Amino acid sequence: MLYAVVDIETTGGFASGNGITEISILVHDGSKVIDAFETLINPEQEIPFYIESLTGISNDMVRDAPLFAEVAPKIYEMLFDKVFVAHNVNFDFSFVRHQLAQSGFNLISKKLCTVRMSRKIIPGQSSYSLGKLCQALRIPLNHRHRAGGDAAATALLLSLLLENDTEGLISLSLHKASKEQVLPPNLSRASIDALPSNPGVYYFKDNKGKIIYIGKAINIKKRVCSHFSGNSIKKQRQEFLKNIHTIDFTICGTELMALILEAAEIQKHWPENNRALKRFEQKYALYSFEDQKGYIRLGIDKYKKNTNALFTFNSILAGQSMLRGMITEHELCEKLCFIQKNRSSCTAVEKGDCHGACQGLEHPYSYNTRVKAAVAHLKSTLPSFALIDNGRNEDEQSCLWVEEGKFYGMGYISFDTDVNDMDTLKSCIEPYPSNDYILNMVLDYAEMNPGKKILSLKEA
Numbered sequence: 247m248l249y250a251v252v253d254i255e256t257t258g259g260f261a262s263g264n265g266i267t268e269i270s271i272l273v274h275d276g277s278k279v280i281d282a283f284e285t286l287i288n289p290e291q292e293i294p295f296y297i298e299s300l301t302g303i304s305n306d307m308v309r310d311a312p313l314f315a316e317v318a319p320k321i322y323e324m325l326f327d328k329v330f331v332a333h334n335v336n337f338d339f340s341f342v343r344h345q346l347a348q349s350g351f352n353l354i355s356k357k358l359c360t361v362r363m364s365r366k367i368i369p370g371q372s373s374y375s376l377g378k379l380c381q382a383l384r385i386p387l388n389h390r391h392r393a394g395g396d397a398a399a400t401a402l403l404l405s406l407l408l409e410n411d412t413e414g415l416i417s418l419s420l421h422k423a424s425k426e427q428v429l430p431p432n433l434s435r436a437s438i439d440a441l442p443s444n445p446g447v448y449y450f451k452d453n454k455g456k457i458i459y460i461g462k463a464i465n466i467k468k469r470v471c472s473h474f475s476g477n478s479i480k481k482q483r484q485e486f487l488k489n490i491h492t493i494d495f496t497i498c499g500t501e502l503m504a505l506i507l508e509a510a511e512i513q514k515h516w517p518e519n520n521r522a523l524k525r526f527e528q529k530y531a532l533y534s535f536e537d538q539k540g541y542i543r544l545g546i547d548k549y550k551k552n553t554n555a556l557f558t559f560n561s562i563l564a565g566q567s568m569l570r571g572m573i574t575e576h577e578l579c580e581k582l583c584f585i586q587k588n589r590s591s592c593t594a595v596e597k598g599d600c601h602g603a604c605q606g607l608e609h610p611y612s613y614n615t616r617v618k619a620a621v622a623h624l625k626s627t628l629p630s631f632a633l634i635d636n637g638r639n640e641d642e643q644s645c646l647w648v649e650e651g652k653f654y655g656m657g658y659i660s661f662d663t664d665v666n667d668m669d670t671l672k673s674c675i676e677p678y679p680s681n682d683y684i685l686n687m688v689l690d691y692a693e694m695n696p697g698k699k700i701l702s703l704k705e706a
Contacts, residue, residue, distance in 0.1 A: 247329065254269045331360060337488075383406065432491045533555060576623070
C-alpha cells in the first residue's frame with residue numbers, strides 16, 4: 247500500500263474562500279519515502295500579514311510561482327491511487343480536493359489522519375499538535391509551518407505509527423466500512439461508540455466543555471454521525487468540526503420529548519451554532535392588573551419571562567384579535583383593554599356599546615365581574631390533559647402534562663402509577679418552559695394520537 251503524505255500552506259482556514267500557497271507531497275511505501283513533490287503556488291489572492299508572519303511565505307515569494315491549475319496534473323498523478331495522509335487530514339484534503347476539482351480533476355481517496363491515529367496508537371501525550379508531538383517523540387521538525395518541513399515530520403510520524411500499530415488500527419480505519427477518518431480531529435471514536443440508538447438530545451462541546459451545538463434525534467448515533475459526512479469546504483463547517491471535542495446526550499422516551507427538550511435546552515444555553523433560535527422565543531402575552539381606581543385591566547404586551555401571563559402569542563395581531571373577541575362577548579371596555587388608546591371619550595360609550603367604566607360611570611365591582619368571567623371562560627376553553635407514551639425502557643412510561651393551554655412539563659412514571667390521578671401525575675414530572683412552538687407540537691401530537699391522551703378531571 248502506498249501513502250501520499252501531504253502538507254499545505256494556505257491564505258486562510260477554509261477552502262472555499264482561500265488558496266494554497268505551498269504544497270509538499272511525499273510518497274511513502276510503508277517504511278520509507280520513495281518519491282517527492284514540492285512547490286510554492288500563486289494563490290491568486292493576497293496573503294494576509296498574520297499568515298505571512300506564521301509561515302514566512304510572502305506575496306513576493308509566490309508572485310512568479312505556478313498557479314495551482316498548472317501543477318494540478320502532477321498533484322493528481324501523485325495522489326489518485328494512494329492513501330491521502332495528513333496531520334488533521336480533513337483540512338488538507340478539503341483544500342486539495344477543492345482546488346483539483348476547479349482544475350477538472352475529481353480526487354477520490356482513502357484518508358488517514360495522523361492526529362487521530364496518534365491518539366490511538368501513542369496514547370497519553372499531553373498534546374497531539376504536530377510540533378509538540380514531534381518534540382515528545384523526538385521526531386526532527388525543521389522549517390515549522392512550511393509544507394516541506396511539516397510533511398517530512400508527518401512522514402516520520404507515519405513510519406512510527408506503522409511500526410507501533412500492533413493491533414492493526416490503521417488497516418481497520420482504512421476499511422471501507424470504517425468512519426474513522428470522517429470524524430472531527432479532536433473527537434474520539436469511543437465518543438461515537440458510546441452513543442445510543444435511542445431518541446434523545448445530543449450536545450457537542452468544545453475543549454473547555456462549553457456547549458456549541460444542541461440537536462435532537464430519533465436515533466442519536468445515526469444523527470450525530472450524519473454531521474460528519476461530506477466534504478464541505480465552507481468556513482462555518484470547518485470551524486464547527488474543529489471545535490467538537492466531546493459529545494454528551496440525554497435519552498428520551500419519544501421523538502416528541504426529544505423535540506421539547508431540544509427547544510428548552512437551546513433556550514437555556516443559546517449555543518453559537520444553533521441558528522434557528524428565534525422560533526423558540528415567545529413574543530407577546532395577555533396580562534391583567536388592577537389600576538388605581540380599582541378596575542381590572544386587560545392588555546397585550548411583550549412577553550416577559552417569569553411573569554403571570556394569561557395567554558401567549560407569536561404576534562401582536564393574534565393577541566389583539568383574541569382580546570377583541572373577549573371584549574365583544576363580555577361587554578368589556580376597549581379603552582380599559584388598551585385597544586382604543588386615544589385620550590378622547592370612549593367611542594363605544596357614545597355608541598351605547600360600553601357601560602362607561604372608563605369614564606367612571608360603572609362601578610369597578612360590576613365591571614370586574616365581567617372581566618373575571620371573561621378570564622374564566624378563556625381558561626375553560628384551554629385544554630388540560632396528559633399524554634402517556636413510551637418510556638426510555640420497558641419498565642416505565644413517559645408522561646407529558648398540559649394545563650390550561652400551557653405546556654407544564656414532562657417526565658417518566660411506572661406502569662403502577664394511577665394515570666387518572668392528576669396530582670400524582672404532576673408530582674412525577676419536571677416543569678418545563680412553555681411557548682407556542684412547544685405547545686403546538688404537543689397539541690398536534692395529541693390530535694393525531696387520541697388514544698394516548700388522558701383528560702383532566704375538569705374536562706373528563
